[in-house]
Amino acid sequence: MCGLAGVLLPQAAEGAEALQQVAQAMGDALHHRGPDDGGTWVDARAGIALAHRRLSILDLSPLGHQPMDSSDGRYAIAYNGEVYNFAALRAELEPLGHAFRGHSDTEVLLAAFLQWGVEDTLSRCNGMFVLALWDRQEQCLWLARDRVGKKPLYYGWAGDALVFGSELKALWQHPRFDNDIDRDALTLLLRLDYIPAPHSIHERCFKLMPGRVLRLDAASVAAGAGNHRPDQAQRPFWDARARMQEALANPFQGSIEQAEAQLDALLRDAVALRMVADVPVGVFLSGGTDSSLVAALMQAQSSSPVHSFSIGFSGSHHDEAPLASELAQHLGCDHTELYVSGADALAVVPTLPTMFDEPFADASQVPTALVARLARQGVTVALSGDGGDELFFGYTRYQRALRNWQMLGKVPAPLRRWMSGRAGSQGEASRTGGLAALLAEAGARGIGDVYRNRISRWRDPVAAVPGARLANSFYDLADPLHGAGTPADAMMLADFVSYLPDDLLCKVDRTSMAVSLEARAPLLDWRVAEFAWSLPMAFKREHETSKVLLKRVLGRYVPQGMVHRPKRGFGAPVSDWLKGDLRPWAEDLLQPARLEREGVLSAAAVQPLWRQFIGGQRKWHTHLWNVLMFQAWHAHWRDVRATVAG
Structure with a gap:
């Protein structure tokens, strides 16, 4: 790379x-x-x-x-x-x-x-x-x-x-x-x-x-x-939307068994192509469906043990390292596991502005940086499982959004209009769920509006940025697919177009490139994407089970007990950090006098959230993390600017 x-x-x-x-x-x-x-x-x-x-x-x-x-x-x-x-x-x-x-x-x-x-x-x-x-x-x-x-x-x-x-x-x-x-x-x-x-x-x-x-x-x-x-x-x-519309207009006609065989062949080829290199190649292994499948397909096509890497968090109930280790042992991978402490993770935080160049607030950037650093000690190329959630209905937020959209469809139009009018008085409270969240979605024109409310941190970010207008994104479309497909398809398209490249892939690119490591994502082969878009929703979601077809393919390589595991994610305990070791750092960046002097963010909008968070009244850590990531970046940018100008 x-x-x-x-x-x-x-x-x-x-x-x-x-x-x-x-x-x-x-x-x-x-x-x-x-x-x-x-x-x-x-x-x-x-x-x-x-x-x-x-x-x-x-x-x-x-x-x-x-x-x-x-x-x-x-x-x-x-x-x-x-x-x-x-x-x-x-x-x-x-x-x-x-x-x-x-x-x-x-x-x-x-x-x-x-x-x-x-x-x-x-x-x-x-x-x-x-x-x-x-x-x-x-x-x-x-x-x-x-x-x-x-x-x-x-x-x-x-x-x-x-x-x-x-x-x-x-x-x-x-x-x-x-x-x-x-x-x-x-x-x-x-x-x-x-x-x-x-x-x-x-x-x-x-x-x-x-x-x-x-x-x-x-x-x-x-x-x-x-x-x-x-x-x-x-x-x-x-164009992803045009290609998805075409795939939906020409859906896969075979059985789920035929789809399983075709997806297996596609993924084997996608993985094989990405194993070609004149340097050592490995895999990020979390123990979840997507990375497990990539590791299994690599090992099935390798004459020697595949290098796999995972990190664990000491004392965390989200630790997936034991699952990754068990799967690596079954496959015969050459597995490297590193347990990190809170201090290890916190040491990454000051480097984030330099690493990302642009303010970026997905807190999983921290564990991703740690696993990239670990992998670089053994390989120059690492394959990842990115893309499975966006293509095969992997996020629980999809199900929540569909549930709310269906509920709103049962509410009479006059009552929805009244509810929508009440939403304006809720402000950031609509982020906390319950009635406030339902009111915020009452005026939804389509699934796109409901989904945007599900994924948004600040519901009214303009209030925090004096002089700003709310910029539009793909998530502002009421119907991202313009009438094609189902509401589930529309949400997956929105994430494929925006969240995937600008959050997930950005995170992997910056953290891997910071240590001169190339990351490759076989699930994002365009042939896999277009095939996934042609599949009926029943091949992706069945009752409470998501990523149905991916799990069927994984089941060809590992025991069923390693296939059906709950999704844990790859997060970071931001709330604990901000109330603990990072509190002095955060308080310095959020000083009202500093915010007013810099003139970018509103102290009147930010400070109440900090007080309520520290006081245990509200869980505002996600709101505060993106503010802090901007503040840290802003200080870094001023320093770089002064150096170049000097």
Whole structure:
């Protein structure tokens, strides 16, 4: 896995040396993503510079060095990721006259662009990636991101220059990057615990959305410097909603036994593709359905014990380490287990702003960082079970939302209107459940509104961010599927489009890349996703059992007693932390005088929640954690800004 960065000017650069120095600084900021090699590429007359940091996974030789030119010199690429089917693409390209010096997927990509063009090539790729591709012939820059959004790419403006990179810390290195906080985007953090694409924490700065490409040239850079919505120029080469609608319109027609066999074959291939590497490969193993299935499929296709890794929490009733150890022993994995204390976990917290660059408040970031650090001691690549919940109805919140939506359908319209009117007086109390929560959902236009209320932290985040307007996200759609499928399908789509890439995959990317570890997710192979969308709901949920088909496939490899286990999650005891060892840290960040001086968050909105939480009156720890993650990030951002400016 790697990191990339670059600059595109609206005119020719005054000199190559200055442009190269900026690109070098941007690339150096991503050293952790690629400690094995680095390089820059500059065309001063075109005003373009690319930087790359390499974590060598395939073709460890210098022939995999980036930025890389195409064989005819038309394209230059900086690329982060893996195209898992590169060998099949290469086999197609060689009879068409393309020759290869090494065996990296980067070289195959460049040949494919020459043969089929950019967007056609992307539609042929099965992988996780972002890329920056300069076309000398057309004098344009292509930015692209994989279908699911496994890898990140930010872009924005530093003065009149376009800057882009795998993480914000690269963009910050440009001396003219002075974009302040986007207060509207901050409301999304308070509501969702993360900032979904295309938004970012900065003004004039955006995330490339999953399955999208962006074509830029000098003219569009000049125009975009004054345009606050250049994200609208992103266009899809793969669209999750359209693909799900198509799958629902052409549903799977076979029996559940046939679906089980087909899913097993698909997953075996997806796992096998992701085991290809010239470095050691392992698996994150929690003991839950998804990671257990990935581990089982890896071991079934490996001639030697698969390296598996899990962490346990001393004294925690959520500890899944014994389950992981039992399953690893059954499969014959080479298992590594580490028990961590509260002090171990708390030591990670001060590093989070540097690790994430953007305020991020999913507290499972802490145990994820710990297991990534553990895995890196033994392997360079680790497979994960991400994606099973969003594709196979794995979250209990889906069931709660469906229950509430069905209940609301039985309430007469006049009474619902009255209830909806009463909801406005509830404020953040609607987060605590009971009547307040029911009132908040009474005015729901569709399942999307009910589900948004289920997943929201701050129900009225604008009240906490003076001068902000509530930014929209995919969760603001009353019916995410526009009439197709069931309410359950609609909720899973919303999570697949937003929660999965911008929370779960962001968390895994930052924590793994912080220790130079590549993480791969076979359940998120696009073929698996489209097959899952075609399945009837009965194959995913039966009575109180979720992920029915995944569990049937897992049952082919392990005893039934290891299949049907309660979901425990991968969380962190935030409430205990904030009332214990982290209390002085939190109180410092939440001082009313500090909040008023910084002028971003409202002390009047935040302080009552802190007092009620410390006093044991309300469980506001989730509200407070996203406020604290912003405050910690804000202090870090000011320090970085001062360093670059100095």
